[in-house]
Amino acid sequence: MSTTQITIRLTPCAKQNALMGWEENLFGERTLKVHITAQPEKGKANKALIALLSKKWHIPKSAITIKRGDKSRTKILDIEELNPEHLQ
Numbered sequence: 001m002s003t004t005q006i007t008i009r010l011t012p013c014a015k016q017n018a019l020m021g022w023e024e025n026l027f028g029e030r031t032l033k034v035h036i037t038a039q040p041e042k043g044k045a046n047k048a049l050i051a052l053l054s055k056k057w058h059i060p061k062s063a064i065t066i067k068r069g070d071k072s073r074t075k076i077l078d079i080e081e082l083n084p085e086h087l088q
Contacts, residue, residue, distance in 0.1 A: 004082045005067070007031045008075040010049055012040040017052050030087075031074075046070065057082065 007029065014035035023031050038048035046066060054061045059081050069075035 002080070004079045004084075004087070006077050006079060006087070008049065008069075008077055009033045010045060010073050010075060011035045012038060012045040012073075017048065019052070019056060043070075046075075049075075053077075053079070 009023070009031045011034070014037055016035065017037055018035045020033035020035055023033055025031070034049060034052065036045050036048045036052065038044040050061050050064045050066075053059075053064055057079075059079070063080040063082075065078045067076045067078050
């Protein structure tokens, strides 16, 4: 089973839960911008992020792991079973 690593830029306390699209920096690294309505306290925003990605990409929550950035807006996720079409 392959694992895909993606970088997320999370905005908590947003008006709605949404995937806002991909952004590319000067080095060509891509970051997925995500808005979440949950507060960034006691892991609520992280849980909401995992639930949103699981729902949108039709993968189990257990397939998504926060590798780095548990308490940061910028997170690196390891995702198993991810269809490459979701990365477009």
